[in-house]
Every structure is written in structure tokens, then in C-alpha cells.
Amino acid sequence: MQHFPIFLDLADRKVVIAGSGAFALAKLRLLLKTEARLHLFAEAPEADLEATATAHGVTLNRRAPGAADLTGAALAYGAHGEAEADARFARLARAAGVLVNVVDNLEGSDFITPAIVDRAPVTIAIGTEGAAPVLARALKTDLEERLPQGLGPLARAGKLFRARAEALPQGRARRDFWADYYFRTGPEVLAEAGEELLDHALEALLREHLNAEPEPGRVDLVGAGPGDPELMTLKARRLLDAADVVIHDRLVPAAILELARREAEFIAVGKEGFGPSTPQEQINDLMIRHAAAGLRVVRLKGGDASVFGRLDEETEALTGAGIDWSVTPGITAASAAAAAIGASLTRRGRNGELRLLTAQDVQGYADHDWRALARPGAVAAIYMGKRAARFVQGRLIMHGADAETPVTLVENVSRPDQRIVTARLGDLPATLAEAAFAGPVITLFGLAPAKAAAVLPALLEEFA
Ligand code: SAH
Numbered sequence: 001m002q003h004f005p006i007f008l009d010l011a012d013r014k015v016v017i018a019g020s021g022a023f024a025l026a027k028l029r030l031l032l033k034t035e036a037r038l039h040l041f042a043e044a045p046e047a048d049l050e051a052t053a054t055a056h057g058v059t060l061n062r063r064a065p066g067a068a069d070l071t072g073a074a075l076a077y078g079a080h081g082e083a084e085a086d087a088r089f090a091r092l093a094r095a096a097g098v099l100v101n102v103v104d105n106l107e108g109s110d111f112i113t114p115a116i117v118d119r120a121p122v123t124i125a126i127g128t129e130g131a132a133p134v135l136a137r138a139l140k141t142d143l144e145e146r147l148p149q150g151l152g153p154l155a156r157a158g159k160l161f162r163a164r165a166e167a168l169p170q171g172r173a174r175r176d177f178w179a180d181y182y183f184r185t186g187p188e189v190l191a192e193a194g195e196e197l198l199d200h201a202l203e204a205l206l207r208e209h210l211n212a213e214p215e216p217g218r219v220d221l222v223g224a225g226p227g228d229p230e231l232m233t234l235k236a237r238r239l240l241d242a243a244d245v246v247i248h249d250r251l252v253p254a255a256i257l258e259l260a261r262r263e264a265e266f267i268a269v270g271k272e273g274f275g276p277s278t279p280q281e282q283i284n285d286l287m288i289r290h291a292a293a294g295l296r297v298v299r300l301k302g303g304d305a306s307v308f309g310r311l312d313e314e315t316e317a318l319t320g321a322g323i324d325w326s327v328t329p330g331i332t333a334a335s336a337a338a339a340a341i342g343a344s345l346t347r348r349g350r351n352g353e354l355r356l357l358t359a360q361d362v363q364g365y366a367d368h369d370w371r372a373l374a375r376p377g378a379v380a381a382i383y384m385g386k387r388a389a390r391f392v393q394g395r396l397i398m399h400g401a402d403a404e405t406p407v408t409l410v411e412n413v414s415r416p417d418q419r420i421v422t423a424r425l426g427d428l429p430a431t432l433a434e435a436a437f438a439g440p441v442i443t444l445f446g447l448a449p450a451k452a453a454a455v456l457p458a459l460l461e462e463f464a
Contacts, residue, residue, distance in 0.1 A: 001129075002129055003111070003112060003127055003129050005114065005125055005127060007123065007125075008074065008075070010031075010034040010035060010036035010074060010075075011034075011035040011036070012035065012036075012037060013036050013037065013073075013074035013075075014036070014037050014039060014072055014073045014074060015031055015034075015036040015037070015038055015039070015073060015074055015075045015076070015077070016039045016041065016065060016069060016070055016073045016075075016076045016077070016093070016098070017031065017038060017039070017040050017041070017076075017077045017079055018040075018041040018042075018064070018065050018076070018077065018078055018079060018080060018085075018086075018089045019041075019042060019077075019078070019079030019080040019081065019085075019103075020042040020043060020044050020045050020046060020049065020080070021046050021049065021080075021081060022046070022048075022081070023079040023080070023081040023103045023104075024040070024042060024049055024077075024079040024080075025046070025048055025049045025052060026079070026103075027077045027079045027103070028040065028049065028052055028053065028058070029052065030113065030116075031077075032052075032056055032058075033118065033120075036074070036075075038058045039059065039061070039065075039069065039073070040053055040058050040059065040060050040061065041061045041063065041064060041065040041069065042060060042061070042062065043062060043063060043064055044062075045060060045062070064085075065089065065092065066092070067092055067095065067096060069092075070092055070093050070095075070096035070098050071096055073093070073096065073098045074098070074099075075098065075099055075100075075101070075111075076089070076090075076093035076098045076099070076100040076101070077100070077101050077102075077103070078090050078093070078100060078101065078102040078103065078108075079103045080103075081103060081104070083105075086102045086103070086105065086108070087102075087108065089102075090102055090108055094110075099111050101113060106130040112127065112129070112130060114126050114127040114136070115127075115133075115136040115137055115139070115140040116140070117140055117143045117144055117147065119147055119149070119151040119152040119155070120152055121152070121155045121156060121159055122147075122151050122152065122155045124143055124147075126139050126140055126143075148187070150187060150190045150191075153190060153195040153198065154181075154182060154186045154187070154190060154198070156195075157186075157195065157198035157199055157202065158178070158181060158182070158186070158202070160199070161199065161202045161206075164202075164203075164206065165177060165178070165202075165206060167206065167210060168206070168209060168210065171244075172215075172244060172294075172295075172296070173209065173214065176209065176215075177205065177206065177209045180205060180209070181201075181202060181205055185201055185205050186198065186201070189201040214294060215294075216291075216294060216324065217290065217291035217292060217293060217294045217295045217296060217297065217323070218291055218296060218297065218323065218324040218325060218326075219287050219291050219297040219298075219299055219318055219323055219324070219325045220239045220243075220296075220297070220298050220299070220325065220326050220327075220328060221299045221301065221305045221311060221314060221315065221325060221326070221327045221328070222236045222239055222240070222298050222299065222300050222301070222305065222327075222328045222330065223236065223301055223302075223303060223304040223305045223306075223309075223328060223329050223330015223331070223332075224236065224248070224249075224252045224256050224300050224301060224302055224303070224330055225256075225302075225303065225330045225331040225336070225414070226302070226303055226331060226332075226333050226336040226337075226413045226414040226415070227251075227252075227253050227255075227256070227302075227412065227413065227414050227415040228255075228336075228414035228415065229255050229256050229258075229259060231331050231336065231414055232256065232259075232330070233328060233329070233330065235328050236328050236330065237259060239298050239328060240256075240259050240260045240298055240300070241259065241260065241261065242261075242296055243260055243261070243264050243296055243297065243298040244264060244265065244290070244295040244296045244297070245264060245265045245266075245267065245290045245295050245296070245297045245298070246260050246264050246265070246266050246267070246297075246298050246300055247267045247269055247283065247286055247287060247290075247297060247298070247299050247300065248266065248267070248268060248269070248270075248299075248300040248301075249268075249269065249270040249300065249301050249302050250268055250269075250270050250271065251270070251302035251303075251440060252300050252301075252302055253415065256300075260298075267286060269282070269283045269286070270283075280310060280313055280314075283314065284313070284314060284317035284318075287299055287314065287317070287318065287323075288317065288318065288321045288323060291318075291321075291323045291324075292321070292323065299314065301330070302330075302333075302440075303330055303331065303332040303333045303336075304329050304330045304331065304332040305327055305328075305329070305330065306327065306329070307332045307333075307334075307356060307383070308356075308358050308383050308384070311327065315327070332356075333381070333383065333410075333413055333440070333442040334356055334381030334383075334442060334444070336413040336414045337381070337408075337410040337413045337442045337444055338381075338444065338447070340410055340413055340414065340418060340420060341408055341410065341420060341444070341447065341448075341449035341450060342449060342450040343408075343444075343447045343448070343449065343450045345379060345381070345447075346379070350377040350379075351377050351378060351379045351446070353378075353379075354379055354380070354381070355368075355373065355378075355379070355380040355381070356380070356381050356383065357380055357381070357382055357383070358382070358383045358384050358385075359382050359383070359384055359385040359387070359388030359389075359391070359392055359443075360384045360385075360387065360388055365388050365391045366388075368395075370395040370396055370398070370399040371399045371400075373396060373399070373401070373445070374396050374397075374399035374400045374401035376402065377446065378445070378446050379444070379445065379446035379447055380444075380445040380446065381442060381443070381444055381445075382442070382443035382444075382445055383442060385441065385442075385443040386432065386437060386441050389428050389429045389432045389443075390428075390429040392428075392445075393425060393426075393428045393429060396425060396445075397425065397426075401425055402425065403424060403425050403426030404424050404425070404426065405424065405425040405445070405446060406422065406423075406424060406425075406446065406447060406448035407422075407423045407424065407425055407428055407443060407444065407445050407446075407447075408420065408421070408422050408423070408443075408444040408447050408448060408449060409421045409422075409423065409431070409432065409435065409437070409441055409442075409443050409444075410441065410442050410444065411435070411437045411438075411439045411440065411441045412439040412440065413440075413442060415439075417439065419435070419437070420449060421435045422448060422449060425445075
């Protein structure tokens with residue numbers, strides 16, 4: 001991030017705009033939304049500019065600005081639209097220690113003006129660091145359509161009520177009060193009774209919240225999916241958004257943790273690769289301790305919490321401690337990997353049965369019904385299979401599996417660094433060794449990518 005966004009208090013501050021034409025007019029219009037004291041310098045003002053300045057009581061100085069004109073200014077806008085004049089102005093501003101923006105000149109500017117969605121006091125600033133103004137405008141249009149016009153009045157009334165809401169204890173009680181106001185009571189009152197009654201409604205709501213019993217803490221065990229934040233459920237996102245504490249596996253990527261409140265406490269547990277892992281009792285203890293203190297805990301697990309996730313051990317501990325809990329499903333690595341290779345996990349006439357198996361268990365390599373898996377058409381998703389490849393291959397071939405059976409390995413499913421590697425059962429260990437995977441890998445036994453198969457004939461046709 002080269003440009004750091006902030007919201008600057010311009011009330012009663014001096015802002016200097018220099019220029020005579022359309023550029024200066026655009027800046028003037030924008031700054032008229034603020035409470036700044038505007039100083040306009042235009043040697044030969046165009047009619048529109050002059051009319052707008054006059055209509056809003058902005059003094060128009062019909063000359064080029066001098067050094068003294070910039071003293072004490074908060075911001076300066078070089079809006080001549082002419083390189084030399086703007087450069088001269090920028091030098092003056094910098095000499096006076098004033099941050100300057102030069103229209104249409106990213107390099108010559110100390111700051112840039114974002115695209116703004118104005119629902120004052122709610123203001124959204126969109127910036128692309130000059131990279132894609134078209135994108136910024138598209139985002140602005142999208143947000144303009146999406147945000148209710150009522151947001152302004154709601155926030156204005158809310159702002160006036162902030163001091164009184166401090167009667168509620170800081171933290172969740174106060175957050176719940178505001179969430180109730182902004183998303184439920186406020187919009188209702190605004191629609192039915194109008195802005196004048198918002199203060200009344202806030203007062204009644206505050207009394208209601210002051211008298212309410214505090215909600216007890218709880219734990220929501222949530223599947224985060226395979227890594228792409230877009231593959232999370234809406235419910236997972238909502239729970240994450242309300243969490244006071246997030247206890248997450250190390251598999252959960254930063255892009256997903258970013259979705260939680262910034263004030264939430266984050267605790268990483270579990271293990272990474274074959275590294276040391278947090279003992280299960282310690283994880284249970286962390287969940288119980290935080291929930292018992294009245295906090296809302298999200299226990300965030302990679303994929304689906306119920307697939308090789310030690311879910312029951314955690315829910316049993318919570319039940320034992322008398323703590324309320326729920327489970328929210330997520331997309332497991334097998335589903336995401338099948339999607340990545342465009343193949344179906346089950347298929348009429350091929351396999352009416354799908355196995356999710358782990359190649360490792362607490363004792364070491366896990367044993368399975370190899371005979372059933374060795375049958376033609378069998379499909380299995382093998383979790384934690386990197387190390388056990390040779391063992392799995394040996395067992396399957398011993399039970400009569402065809403060495404030509406397709407096997408697809410997908411590393412970092414759904415993440416930007418996803419990798420798909422195809423193999424045959426016969427060369428599985430060699431392929432694995434060559435691929436040298438560093439991230440988590442799911443093995444789809446009995447499946448080949450449908451996409452590659454479809455692409456090849458199409459290509460051949462094209463070149464025929
Ligand atoms: N609860 C998880 C599985 C946890 S076990 C789920 O439902 O997906 C950990 C194993 O899951 C890893 O060793 C790997 O085999 C698989 N896995 C999890 N996330 C993955 C990802 N993004 N890409 C590939 N494999 C993944």
C-alpha cells in the first residue's frame with residue numbers, strides 16, 4: 001500500500017485551489033462538500049467556475065497565488081491542467097509544508113483523491129493508487145446502488161447518541177446495541193416514523209438493552225472451507241464477523257482471518273505439516289475458558305469440521321463443561337479438489353460409493369478395506385496422504401488394483417498457488433517425490449481431470 005487512506009478533518013481549515021477551468025471547478029465542487037475555508041486562485045476564471053464560486057460565497061482571487069497564500073493551508077490542489085503552472089504551484093505548496101495534489105499527475109502529487117460514496121457521516125473512499133480509475137468508478141457505482149439512502153440519517157442520529165450509549169459496558173453489549181439499531185430497529189423506525197423519531201427509538205432501545213440479561217458465551221465450530229474466502233458459507237462469514245475470539249487451525253489462510261473483526265483475538269492452534277501440534281486438551285481448555293468468560297468463540301477449522309477434524313472430541317469437552325455450541329459445515333478438501341479437476345466424485349455405472357480416508361492415524365499408517373478399494377471404478381479421497389503414498393500403493397496393488405488406475409493429486413486446493421498433478425497408481429510415489437509438495441495435498445484415487453481430457457480433443461480439432 002503506497003497510499004495510506006485517512007479521513008482528514010477539514011472543518012474551518014484552509015484549502016487552496018489554483019486553476020481557471022474545468023479541473024478547478026471539479027475540485028471546487030468536491031471540496032464544497034466539506035466545511036473547509038476555500039481559497040480559489042484563478043487568473044482568468046471560466047464562467048462556470050466563477051458562477052459556482054459566487055453561488056457558494058467562495059472568494060475568487062484573480063491572480064496567481066504567492067508563497068504567503070499557502071501559509072497555514074491543510075491541503076493544496078494544483079488544478080490548472082497545465083504542467084508548468086501546476087509544477088510552480090506544487091513547489092510553492094511544498095515550500096510552505098502543505099500537501100499538494102496535482103490533477104492528472106500521480107507522480108507530482110503527495111496525495112490522491114479517492115472515488116467517494118457519500119452518505120455523510122458514512123463515507124466510503126475507494127482508491128486504486130492510480131492504477132485503475134475505471135475500476136474505482138465501477139465500485140463506486142455498485143456501492144451507490146447497494147447502500148440505502150437512509151444510511152446518512154441513521155448514522156447522524158447514532159452519532160448524537162454515542163455518549164449516552166456509553167451507559168452500556170464496552171465491548172459486546174455495546175456492539176450488540178448498535179447492531180440492533182443499525183440493522184433492525186433503526187431502519188424500521190426510519191421507514192415508518194421518519195428521522196425525527198430516531199432519537200426516541202434509540203432511547204427506548206438503550207433501556208431495553210440495559211435491562212437485558214447478558215448473553216452467555218458460546219462456541220461455534222465452523223468449517224472455513226479449503227482456503228478461498230469465496231468458498232465459505234454465508235453463515236460462517238456472519239459468525240466470524242461476530243466473534244470475540246477466533247481459535248483457528250494453521251491451515252486457515254490470512255485471507256479468511258481478515259474477515260473477522262479487527263479487535264477479535266486470534267489464537268492459532270493445531271499443526272502445520274508435520275510440525276509440533278497443540279495438544280487437544282489445550283485447545284479444549286482455550287475454548288472453554290473464553291466461552292465461560294462470556295465471549296463468543298469461533299473455532300475455525302480448515303475444510304469441513306466433521307472430516308478428520310477431531311470435532312467430536314471438542315464438542316464432547318464443551319458439553320462436559322456446560323457450554324453451548326453449534327457446528328457450521330464447510331467445503332471439504334475432497335469436494336473442492338473434485339471441482340478443481342471438473343470431475344464427479346460419484347458416477348452412475350462407475351462408483352456408487354465414495355470413501356474419504358486418511359492415510360495416517362494415531363498409530364501410523366492407517367489400515368482400510370483395501371480389497372474394496374482395489375475394485376475397478378473405486379474412488380477415494382485420501383487425506384494426509386503425502387507420506388503414506390508408498391504404503392497405500394503397495395496395499396492396493398497387493399489386493400489386485402490396476403497399476404494404470406488414475407490418481408490425481410491437488411495441492412493447496414482453491415488457493416492462488418493450487419497445483420494439479422496427475423499420476424497412475426503404479427508411479428504414485430515417484431510422481432509425489434518429483435512434485436515435492438510443500439502445501440497440503442489431497443489425493444483423488446480413481447479420478448483423472450476431466451478438463452485436460454476435454455481440452456486435448458478440442459485442440460486437436462482446431463489444428464486439424
Ligand atoms: N477438515 C479438513 C481436513 C483436515 S485433515 C477438510 O475437510 O478438508 C488435513 C488434510 O486435509 C491435509 O493433509 C490435506 O490432505 C487435506 N487438505 C485440507 N485442505 C486442503 C487444501 N486446501 N488443499 C489440499 N488438501 C487439503
